[in-house]
Amino acid sequence: REPKVRESRVDLPPFHGKEDVDAYLDWEMKVEQIFTCHQVGEERKVPLATLAFKGQAMYWWKTLVRERRLHNDPPIEYWNDLRIAMRRRHIPSYYSRELMDKLQSLQQKNMSVEEYRQRMKFYLMSAGIREEERLTIARFLSGLNFVIRDRVKLLPYRDLDDICIHDGLTNKISFTHKDRKIVFNPLTPPQVFEDKKQMKRKKKEREKRK
Template sequence: MEPNITLPPFHGKDNVETYLYWEMKVEQLFSCHRMSEERKVSLATLSFQEHAMYWWTSLEKERRINHEPLIQYWNELRSALRMRHIPPYYDRELMDKLQRLKQGSSSVGEYRKSMELLMMRAGIREEERTTISRFQSGLNLEIRGKFELLPYRNLNDLVQLFSRVEHQLKRKGHITSQCPTKKTMVLKAQGHYSCLDEATSSSSSSEDEAIDSEEEILPCEGDLLLVRRLLSNQSSEIDLSQRENLFQKKCKVLENTCSLIVDSGSTSNCCSTRLVEKLALTTKPHPKPYKMQWINEKRGIVVNQQASIPISIGKYKEEVLCDIVPLEASHVLLGRPWKFDKNTIHDGLINKISFQHLGKKFVWCPL
């Protein structure tokens, strides 16, 4: 004898998420109680209330008038409900939301839940490394930028690590990007980290002048001046932490804050496919298409498009021609062509890059 169960009520409101939650809960109860097919439809329709009840009564009447067979199985009822409550553009809308999903003001845990829910709703099945890249690319820069190169075993490890960083920042009462007193996350053994004050903004004007004189560059405006001065006051321990870091920096592309990496190991300047699509940048065919292959991929990707990226960092403004590739670690990657054209000098100890542009000397400092 089958047990008596009570299904959650369904009111038939035009809300996709409400319907899908109800459907999932009903199927969970059916599976748990091993409900027979003969009872599923009657139990489900008994839970209908208000508009859902009117819709079901109307549907049965219409089928009788048209001499169509009545719905007897759950799969048939579910299909009719989905046709009624899920619009045809829903899958496409899910994919768009997933592509645009960013952490924003959400916590790391909430951001992960949102991503997993969208993937589940869209029926996406992918390798974990692809999901990890998707997860990392949507994280806030102040969290992602500190640990982008850390080793991890799976997505759970990565989420726990980023959650710890976020908790540390919140415990201090602020998020790094919103605070005038920046913090540097220093990686230690076994994945532990500490938070160090880089400097305060109360340095005297005489110290600023001494720094400018020592580096023999014109003062930079805004964030560049602040970053350069703070890094000059850092302890040797923080300088040593740059030993295994790539040069990473924030830049502006059409007034949007983007991540930038300078890497001597890249034989081309590159930009992210996602950046080009989101900002609707103009593309042009690559004069010499080539195939790019990652270490863990058997098949490479063909690079056959380029775009001019208008980069600005403080007073530095320039359009850089970049190959369009599916970058995940950064929006823009400046490689050997840019370093060659600018005749850059890289100070490996403190990870600074200096160069001349339009007759002015610039010194870039890392994040």
């Protein structure tokens, strides 16, 4: 008889179910990070998540379980199904539309590459968008400043996190290509000026095509 593998203890932050979109999204993000860190199996995610419910959240969950049983609906057994149900309750439709608008119009502009990347990842997560990596990369590249975008397109990458490493202190961008490190230095004032001119010109061209 094989010895039973002991599962690691996983403690999730409590969730009280208050009407606060940011509080819910913050809780969801932390929970998914913990699930990934502890390699939690799918069969444990819903029991662990609902065990963290307190107050209004616990009352909502018990009511949902009872209603599904009365209507002969299958129980919620997977984290993604629970996440969808919680988003339906805690995230109003207008909030999702606003996030989509922000995501569609997101551009790097005065942000560092890392700030721009983190902002995009936050919008994607908050809006519940899970798209193919190539689509996310295309979205990311289209919003980069002109000079940086042309350089990034020349290099290979697997996903959004593989595109570049940004040094916030020196503002340098580094890549590893064929075991060779490539570093892009910050733009000079003339380069910044030229980049802004290019952006304005492209914006006018897009407006003319509309």
